[in-house]
Amino acid sequence: MEDRAERQKEAPLSAITPQPTRRESSRVRAGQLLQRYGVLVALALLVLFGSLRYEGFLSTYNVFTVLGYNSMFGLVALGMAFVIMTGGIDLSVGSVAAFASVIAALLSPFGLWPALLGAVAAATLLGLINGVVVAYLKILPFVATLAMLLAARGLALLFAGNQSVSVDSEHGFTTLGQGNIGGVPFTAILLFVAFAVGAVVLRSTRFGRHVLAVGGNEEAARLMGLPVERTLVWVYVLSGALAGLAGVILASQFGAGQPTEGLGWELTAIAAVVVGGTLLTGGSGSIGSTLVGVLLLGIIFNILNFENGRGTISLSAYWQSVIRGAFLLLVVVLQNQLTRRRASGGG
Structure with a gap:
């Protein structure tokens, strides 16, 4: 009797709670599947399209060229993914990479390792400054990293003397950007290794859980006793270090430290992260999907290059920035719609 009375008391509460209809539930599930696997499906369709339309699209040369070139953007996007998962943003990555490329070029006469370690250390220091300003001085990430964007660009131009700095190719520095193992570029191997480590860190370490927790609700x-400030500092340190590594690859691959390079890299990184399904509000994300986002953007521009070669279209390099911006806006709008549907569907 008591159980029946309890059920009768609870019944009116559940009756007035709005329940999603079957159609709404189906839309929510479809949205979740699209957000999770849409980028992978899009990548597969682009590869299929390219392989059917262009001769040599799946050739070893083209595949490795795409992977080798986009390794720089991939490393920057990996660091950006961790930052965005905390609900932050790092607008300085392009300038930090340019600064690191100059430092690497200046240290290249001493060999690969001194140049690599010196440039990454310098970039890491800039990332540390970003993290301290954001975490302890409570400056908005947008403002803090925008200031670093300007500072790092100025440092790059200052150290380079406002011109490109040629690298010393006689002491093995160019091996990183131009060498290969069994035909596979070192940079491509480095890209996949970095993302594999990043995926393990996010899903299987305390630091990864802290990143998601801070992004979900700082x-x-x-209140749970998590080291919020320390976590924020470390994600910006990681972003700076990976941007520095991308800068070393830039100098090694193209034979010069370039203080004016890196413009728009932050946009490319953000686009790749968001395309991969990571929420700009933080608290959710996938390292694997970020890599797919990097490859998707890389293949889009590779296809445009093939079309330019066929004479079908004629787009200058400046159109790449236009396309990146439009693509990012489209994905953010789509992500916002999917998030709203999921919230209205109760899941």
Whole structure:
């Protein structure tokens, strides 16, 4: 009797709670599947399209060229993914990469390792400054990293003397950007290794769980006793270090430290991260999907290059920035719609 009375008391509450209809539930599930696997499906369709339309699209040379060139953007996007998962943003990555390329070129006469370690250390220091300003001085990430964007660009021009710095190719520095193992570029191997490590860090370490917790709700994470400030510092340090590594690859691959390079790299990185399904609000994301986003953007521009070669279209390099911006806006709008549907569907 008591159980029946309890059920009768609870019944009116559940009756007035709006329940999603079958159609709404189906839309929510479809949205979740699209957000999770849409980028992978898009990548597969682009590869299929390219292989059917262009001769040599799946050739070893073209595949490795795409992977080798986009390794720089991939490394920057990997660091950006961790930053965005905390609810932050790093607008300085392009300038930090340019600065690192100059430092690497200046240190290249001493060999690969001194140049690599010196450039990454310098970029890591800039990332550390970003992290301290954001975490402890409580400056908005947009403002803090925008200031670093300007500072790093100025440092790059200052150290380079406002011109490109040629690298010393006699002491093995160019091996990183131009060498290969069994035909596979070192940079491509480095890209996949970095993303594999990043995926393990995010899903299987305390730091990865802290990143997601801070991005999900910073105040709740602080109340739980998590090291919020330390986590924020470390994600910006990681972003700076990976941007520095991308800068070393830039100098090694093209034979010069380029202080004016890196313009728009932050946009490419953000686009790849968002395309991969990581929420700009933080608290959710996937390292594997970020890699797919990097490859998707890389193949889009590779296809445009093939079309230019066929004479079908004629787009200058400046159109790449236009396409990146439009693509990012489209994905953000789509992501916003999917998030709203999922929230209205109760899941």
